Amino acid sequence: MTALTIDQQAAARLTGCDAAKATETALAAIDNETTIFSRIEADNARARAKALDTLAATGQSAGPLHGVTMAHKDMFDRAGSITGFGAHPEAGKLAQRTSTVLARLDAAGQVDLGRLYMSEFAMGPTGHNHHWGIPRNTAHPGAISGGSSSGSGAAVGAGLVRAALGSDTGGSIRLPAAANGVVGFKPTQGRVPMTGVMPLCFTQDTVGPLARTVAEARLVLSVIAGPDGIDPVCADVAPIPPRGTGVPDGLRVGFSDAGFLPAVSERMHDMLSTLRNAMTHQGIATETLDITDWASYGEAANVIAMSEAAAVHADRLALVPHVYGDQVRTRLAQAAAMPGFAYVRARQLRQLARKRALEQVFGKVDLLVIPTLPDTAPMAADVDIGGGQGIAQLIGSLVHFTRPINFFGFPALSLPVAMTEDGPLSVQVVGPDWSESVIADLAQWIESTVSAAA
Amino acid sequence: MDILAGRALSPAEMAILPDQAQRMVKGVMQHPMLRDAHDVPQLVAIDPDGDRP
Numbered sequence: 001m002t003a004l005t006i007d008q009q010a011a012a013r014l015t016g017c018d019a020a021k022a023t024e025t026a027l028a029a030i031d032n033e034t035t036i037f038s039r040i041e042a043d044n045a046r047a048r049a050k051a052l053d054t055l056a057a058t059g060q061s062a063g064p065l066h067g068v069t070m071a072h073k074d075m076f077d078r079a080g081s082i083t084g085f086g087a088h089p090e091a092g093k094l095a096q097r098t099s100t101v102l103a104r105l106d107a108a109g110q111v112d113l114g115r116l117y118m119s120e121f122a123m124g125p126t127g128h129n130h131h132w133g134i135p136r137n138t139a140h141p142g143a144i145s146g147g148s149s150s151g152s153g154a155a156v157g158a159g160l161v162r163a164a165l166g167s168d169t170g171g172s173i174r175l176p177a178a179a180n181g182v183v184g185f186k187p188t189q190g191r192v193p194m195t196g197v198m199p200l201c202f203t204q205d206t207v208g209p210l211a212r213t214v215a216e217a218r219l220v221l222s223v224i225a226g227p228d229g230i231d232p233v234c235a236d237v238a239p240i241p242p243r244g245t246g247v248p249d250g251l252r253v254g255f256s257d258a259g260f261l262p263a264v265s266e267r268m269h270d271m272l273s274t275l276r277n278a279m280t281h282q283g284i285a286t287e288t289l290d291i292t293d294w295a296s297y298g299e300a301a302n303v304i305a306m307s308e309a310a311a312v313h314a315d316r317l318a319l320v321p322h323v324y325g326d327q328v329r330t331r332l333a334q335a336a337a338m339p340g341f342a343y344v345r346a347r348q349l350r351q352l353a354r355k356r357a358l359e360q361v362f363g364k365v366d367l368l369v370i371p372t373l374p375d376t377a378p379m380a381a382d383v384d385i386g387g388g389q390g391i392a393q394l395i396g397s398l399v400h401f402t403r404p405i406n407f408f409g410f411p412a413l414s415l416p417v418a419m420t421e422d423g424p425l426s427v428q429v430v431g432p433d434w435s436e437s438v439i440a441d442l443a444q445w446i447e448s449t450v451s452a453a454a
Numbered sequence: 455m456d457i458l459a460g461r462a463l464s465p466a467e468m469a470i471l472p473d474q475a476q477r478m479v480k481g482v483m484q485h486p487m488l489r490d491a492h493d494v495p496q497l498v499a500i501d502p503d504g505d506r507p
Contacts, residue, residue, distance in 0.1 A: 190507050203506060235507070299481025306478075337475030346482045350505040353487065392474045409507045433507040 006068050006162050006216045010109065013067025017056040023049035023111050026069040029160055030113060035135045036154045038074050038084055040114040045069070049111050062109030064219060064242065072165040073149050074115035075122060075198035076102050076207075085198055086118035086148070088131050088323035091316065099196025100228040101165060101207055108223045113161070116151030120328045122167055122200045123309070124148050125175050125398040126383050130325020134380055139181035140423030143377040146176030152210045153180040163211035163220045167197065169204045169305060171372075171402025174414035174428060177210050179377035181416040181424035183447075184210045185217040185440070188433045189409035191240075192224050193231035199312050201305040202233075203347070204406040214415060214447050218244060218440040225436075240436050247445045248438060252285045254365035259292030263397065265375035271418050271425055275369060278449050287365055294404040297353055298396055300346040301407040302334075307343040310335030327391065354408050362432040367442055369427055371401050372414040376423035401428065411436045413443045417450050 004012065013019045023045050030037055052067050074084040077095035084092045102112065117135050119127060127134045127150030135145040138157030145154050149166025153176025156164055166173040168186040177184025185208045192207045199205060207224065211217035222242040227234040255276055261269070276286050310317075310332050317324065317332060324332075361368060374397070383394055405412045411431055416424040429446070431439045482488070 188507050233506070293487070296481075296485065296487075299478040300485065302478050303482050334475045334478070337472055338479055342479040342482050345488060347505050349482060349485055349488050354505060356487070392477070409505075 003159070004162075005213065006065065006219060009068045009162070010061070010064060010066045013052065014056050014061050017053045019049040019052040019056070019067030019111060020046065022067060023069060023113075026111075026113055026160070030071075033155075033158070033160060035133060036116060036151045036158065036160065037071065037113075038086070038115045038117045038132065038151065041081070041112065042114075045111050045113050048106075052109060052111065062107070064108055064223065065105060066109035068110055068162065069113055070105065070110045070161050070163055071113040071116050071155055072102070073118045073152050073167060075118060075167060076165060077196035078102055078112075083198065084115060086120050086122070086129055086132065090320060091323045095196070097196055100193040100230065101197065101224045104224050105165075105220075116155055116164060118151055119148035119172070120325050121313070122148040122169065122172060122198065123328045123331060125171055125395055126380070127176060127179070128327070128380070128384050130327060137179055137377065137380070137423070139179065139419075140377065142379050142381070143423050144179055144380045144383060146179030146377060148172040149176045149184075149210060153177055153182060153184070156180065156182045156210045156212055159212075163209050163216050165207060165220075165224070166210050167200070168206045168208060168406065169201050170301065170406050171399045173206075173208050173210060174372050174402050174412065175398065177414045178372040178416070178424065178426035181419065181426070182210055182212060183214050183217045183416075183443070184208070184414045185221050185436070186405065186412050187221060187225065187436055188411040189406070190233045190235045191237075191411070191434070191436065192221075193226075193228040193234040195228055195230045201308040203304060203308065204301070204409070206406070214413065214440055214444040215244065217413065218242065218436075218444075221436065237434050240440075244437075244441050244444050247282075247284065247441050250285075251367070251438070251442065252287060252365040253279055253442065254287050254289045254361060254368040256291050256368070256370055257288050259290055260294055260370070262295075263374045263400070264371055267418075267420065268371050268375055268425055272369065272371070272427070275417065275427065275446060282445075289361055289364065289368070291361060291368075293353070293356065295400065297349070297404050297407045298400075300349045300353075301403050303338055303342050303346040304350070304407075306331060306335040307338055330391065350407060357408050357410075358432060366431065367435070367439060368430040370430060372426040372428050373398065373401065376420060376425060405430055409433065411439055413439050415443050415447055417446065
């Protein structure tokens with residue numbers, strides 16, 4: 001367990017030249033975490049830490065993550081190592097090159113401890129995995145870990161690492177973050193290069209951090225963001241500053257009216273009201289918006305996601321169908337019954353919906369605050385339905401507040417705002433394309449406000 | 455259904471899959487925003503990446 005922040009760890013490792021010692025402590029802490037770590041890569045971590053200590057002994061720092069122990073969802077390639085995808089062992093692949101995101105974290109000084117469990121092929125919002133079970137929920141035992149970055153949420157929630165990478169195509173960073181009471185930062189689609197990252201749905205996939213605090217999530221995102229000259233979708237836009245500067249003057253924040261909040265619990269409603277009142281007290285302008293239409297894009301998002309995912313998996317499904325679990329196979333099979341024109345129309349709808357959201361929401365406010373889940377995370381036993389009846393309804397209810405954001409391609413940060421006897425309550429701060437910095441500024445203010453009130 | 459070659463759907467899956475897929479397709483094709491958008495035919499000719507940031 002580490003209580004030191006990333007900044008504190010990096011400073012201590014640098015001045016003490018003790019990355020190797022800290023790595024041994026971290027390896028001992030994760031040794032029995034068999035539901036969270038799918039593979040511990042101790043030899044690599046020790047070699048890396050030793051090299052960092054050698055560097056520190058010369059007075060040099062590798063970067064802002066110098067000697068910081070991390071671990072990541074098992075979908076990022078590292079040359080010479082098997083990427084497992086949270087799938088059946090036969091489905092893993094031996095990577096030839098290291099993914100851009102891991103290479104950037106390495107260059108910044110991380111010590112990568114190993115691979116974290118995830119939903120099979122990053123499909124599944126609960127965290128259940130047909131082959132490997134479900135990581136423990138670290139905030140409310142028995143509840144779902146959330147998915148698909150289930151191990152990332154649990155590893156950060158358990159304090160085993162301060163930050164871990166996840167991916168988000170419909171909520172897969174924000175849902176496990178919310179379930180485990182930590183921060184999850186989904187960037188704008190195209191902010192972080194996907195080179196060497198397992199694809200799921202290429203028009204909605206994003207990579208981002210889950211972290212203990214907003215500041216740490218921002219720092220890690222700033223390290224991995226920016227074009228790499230390989231991923232053609234990754235945009236050359238203004239970089240994210242690694243440190244916040246406070247809430248900007250004149251910020252306008254939107255809150256949804258009841259139309260988009262149909263199943264939200266009373267305590268979540270109360271929390272949203274509390275946050276809004278706090279903002280008003282702080283001089284932040286707020287406005288109520290009608291975003292009811294955001295609930296109507298679920299089918300289009302699903303048609304796009306399943307069509308693209310089926311294209312990714314078609315060959316493997318045909319060659320080795322036995323490696324797929326029931327829920328993933330059932331969801332991919334839906335694509336076989338979706339005509340190509342429906343996919344094209346869904347992409348067209350996305351254009352119209354983005355235009356409307358940019359005009360009618362982000363033409364009026366800078367940021368929007370909405371729940372991440374309707375309430376706390378449900379109990380794992382209540383939502384373990386595999387590929388059976390009700391799967392679409394279950395997934396639809398869990399991703400009600402997260403999937404539209406991927407459909408638009410917007411960035412969003414989920415953070416815990418209250419702890420109840422049933423687990424944490426979390427909200428998202430959502431903004432238009434490339435607004436990650438101001439999102440983090442407001443989220444950090446919310447974090448400090450909530451902390452002060454607790 | 456070649457995507458599932460080599461492993462048949464279970465009867466339970468066969469019972470729910472077409473219904474779920476049809477509901478999703480219907481949700482797209484009958485979405486009011488598409489129905490109301492007079493410029494939809496023009497969208498067909500637009501760069502397919504135009505819906506991305």
